[in-house]
Amino acid sequence: MKGKSLIPGVLLCLVIMLGGAYLAEWLGQYVNRLQGISATSSSPISSIFVAIILGLLIRNIIGLQEIFKDGVTFSIKFILKFGIILLGIRLSFIDVVTLGAWGIPIILACVATGLFITLYITTKMKQSHRLGTLVACGTGICGVTAIVAISPGIKANDEEMAYAVANITLFGVIAMFAYPYLAQLLFHNDPIRAGLFLGTSIHETAQVAGAALIYDQLYDMSKVVDVATITKLTRNVLILLVVPLLSYYYLNKVADRTSEDGEKRKKWYQLIPLFVIGFLVMAVARSIGDAGVTNSGTAFGVLDPEQWTSTWKTLNMVGSEYLLGIAMAAVGLSTSFGVFKGLGMKPFFIGMVAALSIGVISIIMVYLIGGFITL
Numbered sequence: 001m002k003g004k005s006l007i008p009g010v011l012l013c014l015v016i017m018l019g020g021a022y023l024a025e026w027l028g029q030y031v032n033r034l035q036g037i038s039a040t041s042s043s044p045i046s047s048i049f050v051a052i053i054l055g056l057l058i059r060n061i062i063g064l065q066e067i068f069k070d071g072v073t074f075s076i077k078f079i080l081k082f083g084i085i086l087l088g089i090r091l092s093f094i095d096v097v098t099l100g101a102w103g104i105p106i107i108l109a110c111v112a113t114g115l116f117i118t119l120y121i122t123t124k125m126k127q128s129h130r131l132g133t134l135v136a137c138g139t140g141i142c143g144v145t146a147i148v149a150i151s152p153g154i155k156a157n158d159e160e161m162a163y164a165v166a167n168i169t170l171f172g173v174i175a176m177f178a179y180p181y182l183a184q185l186l187f188h189n190d191p192i193r194a195g196l197f198l199g200t201s202i203h204e205t206a207q208v209a210g211a212a213l214i215y216d217q218l219y220d221m222s223k224v225v226d227v228a229t230i231t232k233l234t235r236n237v238l239i240l241l242v243v244p245l246l247s248y249y250y251l252n253k254v255a256d257r258t259s260e261d262g263e264k265r266k267k268w269y270q271l272i273p274l275f276v277i278g279f280l281v282m283a284v285a286r287s288i289g290d291a292g293v294t295n296s297g298t299a300f301g302v303l304d305p306e307q308w309t310s311t312w313k314t315l316n317m318v319g320s321e322y323l324l325g326i327a328m329a330a331v332g333l334s335t336s337f338g339v340f341k342g343l344g345m346k347p348f349f350i351g352m353v354a355a356l357s358i359g360v361i362s363i364i365m366v367y368l369i370g371g372f373i374t375l
């Protein structure tokens with residue numbers, strides 16, 4: 001992708017993001033008036049929600065012209081990840097490690113249960129085990145990324161990959177819109193439990209970010225974004241464990257770095273998502289800056305307390321409001337309902353079982369463990 005080819009698509013995402021913010025505010029004032037609430041009160045409608053809907057409508061009614069495609073893809077692959085990296089500045093490294101550690105048992109329970117139940121249902125319905133494995137990994141770990149990473153190791157064909165991606169898209173989008181409301185219903189005013197639930201039960205990183213931002217805008221709890229992001233990034237790292245284990249299960253020769261068709265397999269360190277490392281670097285920078293202000297009165301020997309606070313708040317605003325907003329518009333623009341054509345009922349049912357089983361286990365584990373976590 002060349003720089004000039006990215007501009008139209010990125011600008012389109014920016015316009016949709018700004019249009020979503022304006023429309024959400026306008027609709028929110030109308031809803032407030034209907035309910036007898038002051039017009040100056042905050043909008044009960046999420047601008048992120050509206051931006052994604054606008055993107056979906058444009059993609060599936062008007063269509064996405066070729067000139068915009070590179071920029072939309074860039075917004076999801078790079079702007080989203082850079083926005084998540086900047087979110088790391090909101091938290092200290094200790095907070096990240098604490099949340100990540102507490103999230104591990106919940107994540108492991110969801111992934112293991114999802115794999116077991118999905119493969120069981122796949123066997124009962126006499127479908128390909130490879131399809132069940134792709135759907136379970138995509139649902140339990142990190143969406144399409146997990147599907148792409150695991151497919152060479154288990155020799156999945158193109159049709160199985162397409163079915164798995166369609167499932168992840170369908171149930172992930174449904175969860176992105178529905179789970180913020182479900183989280184508030186189940187974990188009323190508990191941002192840690194709500195964030196853990198969103199971070200462990202929704203498939204794609206972009207979908208988790210979208211759901212957490214919607215929750216924050218609806219219920220004014222920014223901590224949910226922090227918890228959901230850390231939990232999802234911890235899930236993403238599990239790809240390091242799951243890919244070789246499942247490859248070994250299917251092929252019994254993980255040590256062989258080249259598959260039978262000559263395709264070179266990725267080494268373990270090549271599977272680490274770089275934006276996870278970037279997020280951690282920003283959290284470390286926040287911790288070092290705060291420590292400097294506390295001990296010597298300056299962050300990094302340069303910024304006084306007021307300047308340091310202004311700096312990290314600006315970085316956070318750029319990441320959470322602008323970059324992630326652009327990326328969420330791109331999520332809508334990149335979601336074509338055409339991928340569901342030809343998806344039979346059995347693969348659809350397998351995807352639904354995977355999504356529901358992981359969601360249920362997430363709720364149970366969050367109830368059991370979430371109360372022990374404090375930030």
